[in-house]
Amino acid sequence: xxxxxxxxxxxxxxxxxxxxxxxxxxxxxxxxxxxxxxxxxxxxxxxxxxxxxxxxxxxxxxxxxxxxxxxxxxxxxxxxxxxxxxxxxxxxxxxxxxxxxxxxxxxxxxxxxxxxxxxxxxxxxxxxxxxxxxxxxxxxxxxxxxxxxxxxxxxxxxxxxxxxxxxxxxxxxxxxxxxxxxxxxxxxxxx
Numbered sequence: 001x002x003x004x005x006x007x008x009x010x011x012x013x014x015x016x017x018x019x020x021x022x023x024x025x026x027x028x029x030x031x032x033x034x035x036x037x038x039x040x041x042x043x044x045x046x047x048x049x050x051x052x053x054x055x056x057x058x059x060x061x062x063x064x065x066x067x068x069x070x071x072x073x074x075x076x077x078x079x080x081x082x083x084x085x086x087x088x089x090x091x092x093x094x095x096x097x098x099x100x101x102x103x104x105x106x107x108x109x110x111x112x113x114x115x116x117x118x119x120x121x122x123x124x125x126x127x128x129x130x131x132x133x134x135x136x137x138x139x140x141x142x143x144x145x146x147x148x149x150x151x152x153x154x155x156x157x158x159x160x161x162x163x164x165x166x167x168x169x170x171x172x173x174x175x176x177x178x179x180x181x182x183x184x185x186x187x188x189x190x191x
Contacts, residue, residue, distance in 0.1 A: 002113050003091035004042035006035050008060070008099035009050040009073035009080040014180045020056055020099050022185070030179060031056060033102035035065055038134070041109035042095050048084040050074070076151030085145040092119075094145065096154065097134040103174030104133065112136045115166045122158060123166040125175045131167070132175025138164075 008020055008031050015022075020031035031047075039045045047060045050073035057067045070083040085094055093116040095109060108125050115123035116136045123136035135154065137145060144157050158165055179185060 001044055001091055002042055002093045002095060002116065003088045004038045004045035004109075004113075005081065005084045005088070005094050005096045006031070006038055006045055006047040006060075006065070006099050007077060007080055007084070007096065008035075008056060009048050009053075009070050010077070010100070011050065011052075011074070015182060018053065018056065019179055020053075021059070022179070024102060024185075029059060030102045031099040032059060032063055034097060034099045034104070035060060035063065037102070037104055037106045038095070038097045038109055039065070040106035042113050044091075046084055046088055047099070048073075048080050048087075050080075075149060077153045078148035078150045081153060082146050082148040085142065089142070092116075092139050093121075094137045094141075095134050096137065098178060100179045101133055101174065101177060102179070103177045105172045105174060108170050108172040108175060109134055111168050111170065115168055120161075120164050121166060122161060122164050123168060124158070125168045125170045125172065127170055127173055127175050130176055132172075133178075134175075 021029045047065045047067045049057045070080045095113045112123045119139035121138040
């Protein structure tokens with residue numbers, strides 16, 4: 001069973017408010033849009049949030065998403081990802097999406113999930129030569145994923161196993177559009 005992981009445990013420091021609750025299309029909060037796109041491609045999704053964000057946790061849970069609270073989310077994205085993977089040890093693969101990237105098409109996420117054919121496979125979408133999100137990890141990377149710390153995320157796994165990465169060309173610019181500041185919202189519109 002392939003497992004979607006929605007990383008929603010950040011603290012929105014550059015945004016100045018909880019960006020994941022920022023309403024976008026039709027007034028739907030950013031994190032919920034990203035979560036729904038992930039669920040449309042990978043039915044099993046676990047959202048990971050930080051301990052200080054009960055409103056986001058409730059919003060996701062009310063929409064049917066299992067939620068886990070990472071007690072050390074302050075340590076960074078790698079720590080939150082490791083926490084979420086440890087909560088899903090039965091998975092055959094993990095498709096890791098970011099809650100501040102709501103413009104990725106479900107079809108692109110499905111392409112990444114479908115590319116994980118073997119336990120050693122890694123997969124990531126590429127738009128005009130630039131790698132984006134989400135990233136898929138086969139079962140063989142369970143131990144490495146659970147040992148991540150800090151804020152780098154899983155870049156080191158992609159670097160150390162570059163020969164195993166399936167680079168998936170796509171025409172989805174959403175794979176590069178993360179929202180870090182209010183200014184990032186101005187030029188964006190949902191495709």
